[in-house]
Amino acid sequence: MEKTPNNKAWFLILPVFIMVAFSAIIPLMTVVNYSVQDIFGPDQRVFVGLEWFKETLRDSELHGALLRQFIFSFSVLALEIPLGIGIALLMPKKGWGVSASLVTIALPLLIPWNVVGTIWQIFARVDIGLGGAFMNAMGVDYNYTANYMDAWFTVLVIDLWHWLPLVALLCYSGLKAIPDAFYQAADIDGASRWKVFRFIQLPKLRSVLVIAVLLRFMDSFMIYTEPFVLTGGGPGNATTFLSQFLAQKAVGQFDIGPAAAFSLIYFLIILLFCFIFYKMMMTVGKGEKK
């Protein structure tokens, strides 16, 4: 039977369209409007066209922040994904240990970003912090406020401490979803522990891992609070990432025009990567069906 098209159905999406317009499109258009002006006050503004976009794209500080952002995000993935899988594999699968390990592992996830930064800022201090003093006592000349590598190391450790549990929990849920029949079959075939991991667990974790990679990449790409509290982006520019660069312009300096242009460029970068990851996710899904 042939279906009759009913265009009235479009009205059903009108509420969604209005909500999105108010929450996203109108603010975005406001930012676009700001990005082509030099604004010092409601009555003190001039139209500057694409001046801020050209300036932002030529800005060496932005290039540095973008490079650091990519290095940081890929380092986070390189560390957190394998470690998350490892922890999930080691977690107990039954008995009281399941609840105990789940609660313990999830604890850092409950702590707000700024508190995480403050905890580590004090913990890693060389004069009063347990961690910093311990490093110095071990003969390591550690000082995250003065040394680039120490600052990077500390920011990475903070991110691991805070977000590794999320990856581990996702992987754990993926492992728990694998039917026992797969393990029984592997047992009958006499498969080694490695082969069980390589040919059963890892393929079955694929979808969960794509979500973990996506979440951790996006989150780490927007990192702001932890380095802001810990190092303020220093020493020098060592831990200055894109969000800090933007916040300094928009909130610190109230330089709305350049900050708006920068926001749009930042938004486009994130959009591009969202698209890449979305395509990857779709490809992975298709692969599984085959």
Next chain:
Amino acid sequence: MNKNMSLFSKKNIVGTASAIAISLAGLGTSAYAGVNEAKKWVDGEFKKSAISRDAQMQEMKWFIDAAKPFAGKTYSVVSETITTHEYESQVLTKAFEEITGIKIKHDLIGEGDVIEKLQTQMQTGRSIYDMYINDSDLIGTHYRYGKVVSLNDFMYGEGKDVTSPTIDVFDYIGRSFTTGPDGKLYQLPDQQFANLYWFRADWFARPELKRQFKAKYGYELGVPVNWSAYEDIANFFTNDVKNLDGKKVYGHMDYGKKDPSLGWRFTDAWLSMAGAGSKGIPNGLPVDEWGIRVDNCQPVGASVERGGAANGPAAIYALTKYRDWFKYAPPAAKGMTFGESGPVPAQGQIAQQIFWYTAFTADMLKPGSAVVNDDGTPKWRMAPSPHGPYWEKGMKLGYQDAGSWTMLKSSPLEGRKAAWLYAQFITSKTVAVQKFLTGLTPIRESTLQSKHVADVAHKLGGLVEFYKSPARVSWTPTGTNVPDYPKLAQLWWKNVALAMTGEQSPTGAMNNLAKEMDKILGRLERVGMDKCSPKLNPKRSQSYWLNQPGSPKPKIANEKPQGQTVAYNDLLKAWQEGRAQ
């Protein structure tokens, strides 16, 4: 003198006050609600005052009457969080409400957040607070943008009915900081602090240390007059003395975290202490301590190429010394902010600090502290800041700021009037002495001259002596050369932070800073400001400007002359005689 200012002559004020007093006396006390409450506060919390009890009660009666149209309503004001403002928010709002019936919500937030709120209201034109207490550093911004109400205009215009006849503007010691180039008052001081040299007088007096220092450096261990002596003393305590009474000691303390407060460390006074600007009080004319040159009142450039001094030899020297002296400070200092580093000297390991804010005085006097004697007197003293080799007599020598009441045109008139009453109340002569004793941030000459303050002066490590001295005029806040404080101040900390780690040399960092400052000035010129808009000078070679008399100054051959020190008592004498040093 401006016409409106002339109305504030002492003669006029006395006359008006007398007239009001007579009329108040005629009305009798029973007609006023809040009189009993006023008596309670005057006889209790505000017992210590610079004026008599009768004068206090008369002042309070005026507030009760003027507040009637606003009684029962709530208004909001905001300030940063320091002891003085905590006292206002917790105690004085209560007193004000009981006496006048006006409820004030006095919010306490970070200093940066206050500026953010103020900036938001200025940029959007939408009221957030009825009045703000923010630093007088923004005087050049307020004056030029035309968003702030001139208090002269207000007091004689729409706010005449809510302006106390006993306000006595001339009694405010920081009024020059809040006066624009047009001679009008734009802000009313609420609390004031300076930036001085701080040292452990007990250690400096130890004979064995004095002997040891003289043997090594050839002059007496004392209060350093110049940066050479400061550096020698820093080196002496950190590398020669090393330990005192079983504790590791350091000859220097500072802060270096990449944070907005790192900028304050520089824009407050550091370049002027080194000697980068021009002669002239309060800020150096034509070049101020930010390195900004003005022509009349129009900023014309910050870089040497445009006649400024932000990247001149003295500025580069100042940044170099700031960076290098961290080797004498505790290792954690590099990672600290202004707020974190402030209390460190009170822990008892610091011998001296070149750039110490008297706002921390109350913290330094807490009983049981490592820097307080058993009898409550301090082991430390504050003294005039030493100066760098480019400094000349007649230049600003340090920083002093007045957190001041600011009224924006975009706030509703009713709210402004009610908040103005509160502002006058908490800075009134009735309240000022007790507020000083609580927060140690004086604003009135009458407070400084009062017996109650004289009684505690010996416990305050030189604070009262400094403020009583006419020499205090050499310590000033950011002046009117700076046309947009929020935008320009942000450029400093990010550039200084790069020099801290060697990512940029001090020359590279200051060149970049000067270039960025010029760019902001150019943008302000393009957009136009209400008054005294910037107008950039054309670029010329550095040598052209360095060969002109005054600032920017050419590099001097010997940037580390012989160290000079003086005995603390001689300095006190200098203060008493009205000399800066």
